[in-house]
Amino acid sequence: MDPVSGALGLLPSKLLELLQAEYNLQKSVRVQVQSLSRELEVIHSTLRRVAAEPPDMLNEQVKNWAREAREASYNFEDRIDTFFVRVVDGCREPIEETGSRWLKSAKKKKKKKMGDLPTKGRAPDDIAAAIEDMMKQLQELNERVRGYTTDDILLRPVTSTSSTVDPRLPAMYRNERELVGIEEVRDELVRLLTQGDAEDDKKREVKVVSIVGLAGVGKTTLAKAVYNRLQVQEQFDCSAFVSVSRNPDWKKVFWDMLLELDEAMYQMGIYTEKRAMDVKQLTDEIRRFLENRRYLIVIDDIWSVEAWKMISLVLCDGNSGSRIITTSRMSDVAAASAAEGRGSRYILKPLSHANSEKLFYKRIFGGERNCPHIKLAEVSDKILKKCSGLPLAIITVASVLASKPWEEWSEVYNSITLRHESNRYVDNMRKVLSFSYYDLPFHLRSCLLHLSIFPENCLFIEKDFLIWKWVAEGFVQKERPGPRISLFEIGERYFNDLVNRSTIQIAEGCLNRGRVYGCRVHPVLFSQIRAISSEENFCTVFEDEHHTSPGNQHSSRRIAMHSIRNVEHNMEKVRSFNASLCFIDGSPQLSSFQVLRVLALEYCPGMNSHHLLKQIGNLVHLRYLGLVGAGVLELQEETLGWLKFLQTLDLRETEIEQLPRNIPDQLVCLCVHQIRTVVEGKIGRLTSLEDLRLRHVTGDIVKLATELSCLRKLRVLVLGFEKMDVGLEKALLESLGHLHKIQRLEIYCKPSTRAVMWEESCWVPSPNVHQLVLGGLLFSRLPSWMINRSPLPLLSHLQLGVEVLEDGDLEIFGRLLPQLRSLI
Structure with a gap:
């Protein structure tokens, strides 16, 4: 799912599911579903072409069509999902609260509207009518778009005869006297590029410095300052400063480089006849020119590793002491260019x-x-x-x-x-920052805009639950073909890609265990994200009384509220509702959600009320339910029993008496701060779980430990016990032996608990484990799996209590744990 095409990318797979035999569709309806899928592909393809261009390069007619098509896609998905919900749900009534007029009305409407609900094995008549209605709407949209030529969609509006100006030009020609705080950084890079030049054997090697950093942090300005200084104090045979940009015209890039390298020949007009050269000929010409010459070249604004590989074809190493400077927003580009010769990567930080x-x-x-x-x-x-x-x-x-x-x-x-x-300054900033967004693949655009739901100046966004929200929203899609990995792992790739592109930053102090826990967004880039989110009608944000990003309040699909009591908004089509530090009292707002998929409430007074919890049971489309910081919570059977599509239940900093017996079996993530009682057999039925965090468990914990063996998909397991006796140790170690996909394992108990069974057991951690914490357990010596030299190639953080370290034990750490970064 992306911001421009809406839910169009998700609909074909859902239509394919409708064609399964268990839904017993009539032949004529099946034909209509197939035709609908083809019509969707036409619209999706056109919207992708529209999305490839910034909005200011599209005419208003095309933008209006795209907006209507996107809204239609959301409506279509809502209708199809409602059909699936009704098939799974059966003929149940809304949960009624005494005195609730809305619920009584809803109950009557539901009876009237639903009648005899479809079930698997019986062909539903209403889905046929819905498919026919959707088909008419799609045909009308396609008919309109067929009237547009490619030029109508993609050409820039004719507002000026002047060509587009590179927004980096001011940085390249800024007088150094106007700059502040650049001297120290400039001199440091000059030292990196010149140190060792006195030694003849080192002087002849090419040296590369790669500058990487956020958009607008001053990479081009710094590179130009270093370039100017080196031209003065070093002896180079030739030099050039060229820009690559997002979609490079390689013929122009190489031509510009050649003209700068051989300026004298250009002035004499000798290169005039060579303008007809193709890219291959220009590459050969530059290589011939650079051979046996000492050159200084700056390659500015590289956007991909592929672009760097193309550039590197012309940068031959003639062992003449040449120097290369590159700039990029992409960490992988900086790493690739720094790998050449005696390379260094320099991360440019913001000004003090x-x-x-x-x-x-x-x-x-x-x-x-x-x-x-x-x-x-x-x-x-x-x-x-x-x-x-x-x-x-x-x-x-x-x-x-x-x-x-x-x-x-x-x-x-x-x-x-x-x-x-x-x-000109404002326009330039907008262009520079918008490049970071419009360069993103479509699937990453939604993930980035989704960050607009968080409060302004938020310093920490928890990574794992952010990704689970992406999954619930439908932003993360299965990849085909390829190895079978979970949606969370695909979402984690998305997250890492955004970090690599410098669009999000690792939050301070969130990399201290060799693993990224959270991120943040630079305030200026965050403001730009909010602006784009509003323009795309992606999310409506209410942030105190003075700061609002309204979007279109009549059709917004996502709502975020921060530090306010209430807002007036039509919630009927809202898919995602996020609130922090807001008073939530189960008002009719919550009751009016019809297709809500994400409900995330954090530290909101009133969210543990009996009335609110009962109303949650009516949100049958929910994929993500977060009630963080709710205190003591009473989850009744009717609260979760009807949430047949729920994937994530996040109850951090929340205490519950027990998990309801009818908690949805399809959960993939369950996080609870404290559980007083664990119902026998309940955890063992949650076989889809990938992430289980029970920070403080009491009651019959041995049975819980035994049931863990059924959770073969677990990647994350965090458990906390008041005490660890031999029976619990034995059951836990037996279960852990079956969990081969574990990447993060944390076990906590009372400090200085003797690890009797842990020392004697044959259990060996999974080779997939990245983080292993055995908090509170005290080993008399290194565990047997370390003494027996079982390697853990991916382990980056280890917390282990050992009374005595013998000679050679530290050597074992170095040999068996090559990726270890943190040892406690």
Whole structure:
């Protein structure tokens, strides 16, 4: 699923499921379903072409058509999913709360609307009518789009005869006297590129420095400053500074490089006849020219490893002491280019607050510390914190403020995206930041826009539950063909790809165990994401009384609320509802959801009310239910019993008496802070579980430990016990021996608990384990699996209590655990 094409990517597989024999569709209906699938493919293909271009390059007619097609896709999916729900659900009544007029009305409507519900084995008449209705709508949409030529869809609107200007040009030609905080970094890179030059054997090797960082952090500016300095203090036979960009025209890139390298020949007009060269001929020409010459080349703004490989074809190493500088937002590109020769990767960080302040005041007042009023200084400080050291944002905001009365500075702070401002600095910032979004594959765009649901200035977004939300929303799709991996693991690839592209950052302190726990988004990029989310009508955000990203409030499919009590909004078509620090009291808002798939409430007073919990039982489309920080919660049978599609149940920082007997068997993620009683046989039936976290378990825990052996798909297992006796140890070790997919295993118990059975057992951790924590257990010596030298090639974090380490034990750690980064 992507923001432009909506649910179109999901519909073919759901239609295919409808064709299964168990639904007993009539032959005529089956033919209609197949025709519907073909019509969907036509629209999906056209929407993908539309999505490949930024909105400002599309005419309004095409944008309106795309918006209607996307909304239609959501409606179609809702109707098909409702059919599946009714087949699974049977003829049940809404859960009624005494005195609830809405529920009584809903009950009557449901009886009237549903009548005799379809069941597997019986052909439903209403699905035929729905398919016919959807077919008519699709044909109408396709008929309209067939009137558009390719040029109508893809050509830029004719608003100017001038060509597009590269937004990096100002950075390349900025006077160094205008820059702040660059000297130290520039000199460090110069040292990296020149150290060892006095030694003849090292001087002859090519040396590469790869600069990597966020959009707008100053990579191009820094590369140009280093380039200028090296040209002055080093002796190079030739030099060039070329930009690659997202969709490179290789003939132009190589032609520009050749002209810069041999400027004198260009001035003489000798290369005029070579303009007709193709890419292969230009590659050969550049290689011939660079051979046996000492060159300095900057390759700016590389967007893929493939682009770097193309560039590297012309960069021959003539053992002449050549120097290469690359810049990229992509970590894998920086790693690939740094791997050449004596390469180094340099991560460019944002400016410090002090340097941000200097740059800000210099742009507005002409001096580094020349703020005329204390109130302006206070607003300036808030603005700088929001810019978070990003030079592009600081310069852009300063350029806007310079032309505004002081009284309006606070308004700029409250709208840092500057959506209603326009000057060359603002336009340039928008282009630079939007590149990060429009370069993303379609499946990653939804994942990035989804981050707009979180509060502004959120410093930590928990990775695992973010990915489970992506799965529940339908953003993550199975990959075919290829090895069989879970949707979560595919989503984890998406997450890592966004980190690699510098669109999200690893949150501070979240990589201390060799594993990424959470992320954050740079405030300026986050504002841009919010703006795009609003334009695409992806999500409506209500964040206190003064800050709202409304989108289209009549058709928004996702709602996020932060620190407010209530909002007026039509919830009928909402698919995702996320709230934090909001008062939730089970009002008719919650009751009015018809197709809700994600309900995530965090630290919201009132969410443990009996009324609210009963209403959750009516949300039959739910895939994700999160009630974080709810305190003591009473989950009744009717709360979860009808949630036949629920995948994730997140009850962190929540205590429950016991898991209901009818908890959905299809759960893939179950997280509970504390359970007082474990119903026998319940955990063992959840055979689809991949992630199980029970932080504090009491009651008959031996039976629980025994049932774990049934959960063969577990990747994450976190368990906490008050005490660990021999019976529990034995049952637990027996079960762990069956869990071969475990990647993260954490067992906690009372400190200094003797690990009697753990020492004697033949249990060996799965070779897939990345993180192993045995908290509280005390071994008299290293466990047998280490003494017997069972390698764990992927283990990066180990927490283990050992009384005595013998000679050679540390050597065992180094030999068996090659990826170990953290040992406690």
